[in-house]
Amino acid sequence: MSEATSHYQSEKRADTVFKAVMTASAGLVLLIMIAILIELTHHSQLSLHKFGFGFLFSSAWNPVSGQFGALSSIFGTVVSTVIAMLLAVPLGLVIALFLVELAPPWLSTIVGNAIELLAAIPSIIYGMWGLFVFAPFLADHIQPLLGKTLGFLPLFKGAPMGIGMLTAGIILALMILPFVAAVMRDVFRMTPAVVKEAGYGMGATTWEVTSHVTVRYGLSGLLGAVFLGLGRAIGETMAITFVIGNNHNISASLFAAGNSIASTLANEFTEASEPLYLSALVELGLVLFLLSLFVQLAAQWWLKRIKLGIGRGT
Amino acid sequence: MKAKNLLIAGLVVVGLLVGGTAVVAAMSLNGAGASFPYPLYSQWAYKYNQLTGDQINYQSIGSGGGIAQIKAKTVDFAGSDAPLEKPELDASGLIQFPMVVGGVVPAINVPGIKAGQFKLTPDALANIYLGKITRWNDAALKAINPGLALPDLALTVVFRSDGSGTTWIYTNYLSKVSTEWRQRVGAGKSVSWPTGVGGKGNEGVAAFVQKTKGAIGYVEFAYAVENKMTYAALRNQAGAFVEPTSETFQAAAANADWPNAPGFYMVLTDQPGAGSWPITGATFILTYRQQPDANKAAAMLKYFDWCYHHGADVARKLNYVPMPENVIKLVQARWAAEIRAGGRRVWP
Numbered sequence: 001m002s003e004a005t006s007h008y009q010s011e012k013r014a015d016t017v018f019k020a021v022m023t024a025s026a027g028l029v030l031l032i033m034i035a036i037l038i039e040l041t042h043h044s045q046l047s048l049h050k051f052g053f054g055f056l057f058s059s060a061w062n063p064v065s066g067q068f069g070a071l072s073s074i075f076g077t078v079v080s081t082v083i084a085m086l087l088a089v090p091l092g093l094v095i096a097l098f099l100v101e102l103a104p105p106w107l108s109t110i111v112g113n114a115i116e117l118l119a120a121i122p123s124i125i126y127g128m129w130g131l132f133v134f135a136p137f138l139a140d141h142i143q144p145l146l147g148k149t150l151g152f153l154p155l156f157k158g159a160p161m162g163i164g165m166l167t168a169g170i171i172l173a174l175m176i177l178p179f180v181a182a183v184m185r186d187v188f189r190m191t192p193a194v195v196k197e198a199g200y201g202m203g204a205t206t207w208e209v210t211s212h213v214t215v216r217y218g219l220s221g222l223l224g225a226v227f228l229g230l231g232r233a234i235g236e237t238m239a240i241t242f243v244i245g246n247n248h249n250i251s252a253s254l255f256a257a258g259n260s261i262a263s264t265l266a267n268e269f270t271e272a273s274e275p276l277y278l279s280a281l282v283e284l285g286l287v288l289f290l291l292s293l294f295v296q297l298a299a300q301w302w303l304k305r306i307k308l309g310i311g312r313g314t
Numbered sequence: 315m316k317a318k319n320l321l322i323a324g325l326v327v328v329g330l331l332v333g334g335t336a337v338v339a340a341m342s343l344n345g346a347g348a349s350f351p352y353p354l355y356s357q358w359a360y361k362y363n364q365l366t367g368d369q370i371n372y373q374s375i376g377s378g379g380g381i382a383q384i385k386a387k388t389v390d391f392a393g394s395d396a397p398l399e400k401p402e403l404d405a406s407g408l409i410q411f412p413m414v415v416g417g418v419v420p421a422i423n424v425p426g427i428k429a430g431q432f433k434l435t436p437d438a439l440a441n442i443y444l445g446k447i448t449r450w451n452d453a454a455l456k457a458i459n460p461g462l463a464l465p466d467l468a469l470t471v472v473f474r475s476d477g478s479g480t481t482w483i484y485t486n487y488l489s490k491v492s493t494e495w496r497q498r499v500g501a502g503k504s505v506s507w508p509t510g511v512g513g514k515g516n517e518g519v520a521a522f523v524q525k526t527k528g529a530i531g532y533v534e535f536a537y538a539v540e541n542k543m544t545y546a547a548l549r550n551q552a553g554a555f556v557e558p559t560s561e562t563f564q565a566a567a568a569n570a571d572w573p574n575a576p577g578f579y580m581v582l583t584d585q586p587g588a589g590s591w592p593i594t595g596a597t598f599i600l601t602y603r604q605q606p607d608a609n610k611a612a613a614m615l616k617y618f619d620w621c622y623h624h625g626a627d628v629a630r631k632l633n634y635v636p637m638p639e640n641v642i643k644l645v646q647a648r649w650a651a652e653i654r655a656g657g658r659r660v661w662p
Contacts, residue, residue, distance in 0.1 A: 060506075061506060062505070062506035063477075063502050063503070063504045063505060063506070064499065064500035064501070064502040064505050064506065065500065065506075067506075131518075131521055131522075131525075132521060132525070135525065136525045139525075139526065159468045159470065161470055161511060161526055162525065162526065163511055163522065163526075164511075241475070241514050242514065242518070245511035245512060246475030246511065246512030246513070246514070247507065247510065247511055247512055248506065248507075257510075257511040257512070259475075259512075263475075266476075266514070267475045267476040267477070267504075267512070267514060268475075268476065268477050268504055270375060270376040270378060270379045270476070270477065271376045271377065271378035271379070271476065271477020271478060271503045271504065272378060272477060272504075273378040273381060273382065273503075
């Protein structure tokens with residue numbers, strides 16, 4: 001009997017240790033986040049004091065005179081990410097649906113592997129391809145066409161240089177597409193065949209089953225895929241730096257050069273020797289950190305609401 | 315600042331681990347800094363290593379990074395394209411000396427125009443970068459280039475988006491020749507550009523210029539040559555149009571009054587002389603006056619001496635201009651006067 005007790009106790013101890021290790025690991029993530037936040041705030045003191053909230057609303061960026069503002073970088077980050085999401089999410093959805101619902105298994109495997117391979121390409125390769133191949137192509141063929149047909153919109157005004165906000169957005173879309181598509185495909189695969197068959201059994205078309213059953217069933221997973229892509233797009237650095245044009249101006253035209261928070265950091269961090277300059281760059285990092293956090297929180301909140309809505313059957 | 319130093323130190327360490335594992339070095343010296351002389355420094359280090367077995371590691375992390383590293387005492391020497399002024403040197407106990415001279419050139423991409431055909435005055439160049447001249451057939455450009463058929467083409471200004479010594483030399487020049495530039499923009503490793511698009515690194519600018527019809531940018535001469543870029547001729551202080559060559563860089567360097575430059579603080583832009591290329595600059599080495607290790611210090615100065623005297627051919631081949639003998643003498647006199655290890659002189 002004593003043996004059984006000691007066995008029970010040692011199991012209990014193992015459980016305790018296991019739990020402690022798990023808690024510590026999970027806590028580490030939180031701790032790192034808090035440490036980053038403290039470190040960023042600490043090192044951006046100089047800039048925080050000098051510019052205050054005005055930092056967020058000023059588009060000045062002049063290392064010579066020591067005037068810094070984040071507006072153009074925030075603008076560029078948001079615009080390039082929005083373009084990327086607008087292109088990548090619908091396309092990713094269609095690809096995922098095709099792979100799960102329509103494609104024959106052999107084709108699904110090949111395309112699926114290809115997508116996963118795309119996700120493994122380093123971002124600098126996308127950047128260089130964007131700079132050397134894609135941007136000239138845009139400048140010679142696509143942008144003049146857009147300018148001719150839609151040039152009355154301020155979005156498509158200006159000289160077709162190939163590089164700029166539009167190119168950055170498209171390159172970003174290409175980069176996040178594999179992630180979005182791969183996760184969405186896995187989400188769709190998890191829809192139980194029984195549920196779908198029930199739909200078909202009721203005489204629904206493929207489209208109806210897809211939109212009413214598959215997409216509905218995997219909604220939270222789909223949003224997860226979207227936010228995975230968003231998270232990658234918002235902080236993407238090297239590829240953007242190559243093609244965005246790196247100008248601290250805000251322009252309504254998608255043809256114009258801009259900059260993102262990450263590209264500014266990549267460009268200017270190494271040579272920033274003035275304390276205020278460095279501090280302003282760190283504060284840009286802080287802004288990016290908070291922006292990502294805000295996006296994640298908003299996503300969680302939205303997801304919760306949608307789940308509630310589904311629960312109620314609306 | 316600390317985080318940045320840590321980051322750079324980390325990069326340096328990784329670089330050393332990668333670069334240093336296979337070599338059983340007699341003496342190992344670490345440097346970091348400017349990217350402009352990196353092709354030359356790596357060639358020199360390679361040749362010197364073959365001759366002596368000494369291992370010279372140079373990490374091309376940018377002038378600012380190099381200065382931060384030498385101040386944090388994590389490297390033996392640093393490279394910088396922008397010289398430090400004497401008070402800053404003194405405050406950190408550093409000595410600075412010029413290694414080689416190079417040039418920055420305006421590179422253009424205009425269909426039908428070949429290298430050296432297109433001429434620019436300092437005013438026109440400043441006005442292009444101020445965004446006042448926006449087309450290639452602008453009256454001002456036509457007046458300078460009467461015989462040239464300039465197309466009706468939009469002018470795309472390209473600059474370096476990353477902080478760099480190249481930009482420092484270039485904006486220093488524009489500030490010297492244009493009052494408006496000096497007041498509106500100024501000189502720096504990064505500035506607030508009135509117009510244009512930014513490419514990362516010399517290679518980024520080179521790519522933008524070569525891929526965009528109607529573009530004008532500025533790159534290190536070595537990059538312009540390597541990439542066969544079309545450069546413009548520029549009017550210098552004496553009023554002569556000169557092309558960027560080793561000779562015109564040398565001419566600009568020859569006019570420099572090194573003996574009267576405290577701490578070798580010398581900017582070679584807009585120098586007098588009919589043969590001087592106006593956007594010329596020296597690149598500098600920084601090291602401590604009080605060396606922590608006498609053997610290391612001796613090996614380092616021996617290496618730099620070798621670079622001065624035996625590295626000149628390699629430098630010329632890579633389109634840098636070696637320092638003239640009288641400047642080398644001056645530099646070595648400073649070594650003898652200022653560099654100490656444990657209270658004793660290291661050189662000669």
